[in-house]
Structure formats: C-alpha cells, structure tokens
Amino acid sequence: MANEEEQEQDIPAKNSSKGLIIILMVIMILLIVGIGVMAFFLLSNDNNDSEDSSSTQEQHASVEHGKNHNGKHKNFSGKYKQYDPPEHGAVPQYFAMEQFVVNFKGEGKARFLAVTLKFMTYYPQLITDMENYRPVFRNDITGLLRIQTYTEMSQDDGSDLLRKKILEKVRKILEEHGIFPDTLEDVYFERFVMQ
Numbered sequence: 001m002a003n004e005e006e007q008e009q010d011i012p013a014k015n016s017s018k019g020l021i022i023i024l025m026v027i028m029i030l031l032i033v034g035i036g037v038m039a040f041f042l043l044s045n046d047n048n049d050s051e052d053s054s055s056t057q058e059q060h061a062s063v064e065h066g067k068n069h070n071g072k073h074k075n076f077s078g079k080y081k082q083y084d085p086p087e088h089g090a091v092p093q094y095f096a097m098e099q100f101v102v103n104f105k106g107e108g109k110a111r112f113l114a115v116t117l118k119f120m121t122y123y124p125q126l127i128t129d130m131e132n133y134r135p136v137f138r139n140d141i142t143g144l145l146r147i148q149t150y151t152e153m154s155q156d157d158g159s160d161l162l163r164k165k166i167l168e169k170v171r172k173i174l175e176e177h178g179i180f181p182d183t184l185e186d187v188y189f190e191r192f193v194m195q
Contacts, residue, residue, distance in 0.1 A: 093127050095131075110153075119187050126179065170187070
C-alpha cells in the first residue's frame with residue numbers, strides 16, 4: 001500500500017510538470033505569433049507611408065535618354081510615354097509640316113503670312129507619334145498664325161518670337177497626349193514670307 005501511495009504522488013507531480021511545460025509552450029507560441037503580427041503591421045504601415053509620399057511627389061526616372069543641345073540627359077516622369085534613348089552622337093530627326101498660308105489682321109502693307117516648318121528631335125519614335133497628331137498641330141498652329149500682326153512680325157525678333165510660340169503650342173499638345181514635351185527640341189522655319 002505504501003508503494004501505491006508513492007506512485008499516486010508521483011503521477012500528479014509528473015502531470016503537473018507536463019502541464020506546466022504545455023502552458024509555457026503555448027505562451028511562447030502566442031508571443032512569437034504576436035511579435036510576427038506586430039512586425040507585419042509596422043512594416044505595412046511603413047510601405048503605405050512611402051507609397052503616399054511617392055504619390056504626392058512627381059517621380060522622375062533618370063533614364064539614359066538622349067542629350068539635349070546643352071549636353072544634359074533628359075529626365076522623364078513616369079507619367080509620360082517612354083522612348084528608347086537615341087544612340088550616342090545621333091543626328092537630329094525632323095518632322096515637316098505642310099506650308100501654312102494665313103491672312104494678317106488687316107494692318108500694315110502685308111496681307112498674307114506663308115510659313116513652312118520643321119520640328120527637330122533626337123527621338124525617331126517621336127516623329128512617328130507626331131504623325132498621329134498632325135491635324136491637331138495644323139489646327140492649333142493655324143489659329144496661332146492668324147492672330148499675328150504685321151507690326152509684330154516685321155520686328156527684328158518677330159520670327160524668333162513666333163518660333164517660340166509655335167514650339168510652346170506643340171509641346172503643350174504633346175504633353176496633353178502623354179508625351180514628354182522636351183523631347184521636341186526646336187522648330188525651324190524653312191520658309192517665312194510676308195506679302
């Protein structure tokens with residue numbers, strides 16, 4: 001009988017130590033899971049904060065695009081259509097427009113302005129895209145030419161000012177259609193006649 005009592009006392013001691021080990025293991029597992037969940041939320045908050053800050057700032061991808069006439073690389077925002085960079089030392093490409101003939105606003109001796117334009121870029125893909133917008137360019141440039149006056153055009157820098165206005169107008173059209181406006185370098189008159 002004494003042996004049976006000793007065995008009964010050993011059984012609860014073994015059961016209580018097994019129970020204690022199980023409880024400690026459950027607590028450890030819960031701690032590990034809790035730390036993992038906390039780490040997940042902290043990391044996901046950091047990602048959301050960085051996404052919010054990047055969406056409020058315009059990101060520029062410094063891509064190895066062609067160099068402008070100053071020798072600097074162009075920076076394209078991700079919102080614009082991306083072009084392959086022109087080869088090193090690439091020659092400029094030209095987009096020619098048909099001749100424009102418009103009436104002046106009725107002042108001065110000249111009544112008509114006739115111009116022929118060529119747009120310059122280092123991106124051959126831009127020439128292809130510009131072809132799609134030729135009617136828009138023609139419409140907006142014609143409107144711009146019609147509001148010019150003989151007095152403005154007869155000044156020494158009149159044609160240069162008009163070139164700048166035309167370039168700004170076409171760059172704005174390109175930007176509205178998702179094309180980076182500075183890929184269009186310049187515009188030149190092949191013909192500029194006032195009659």
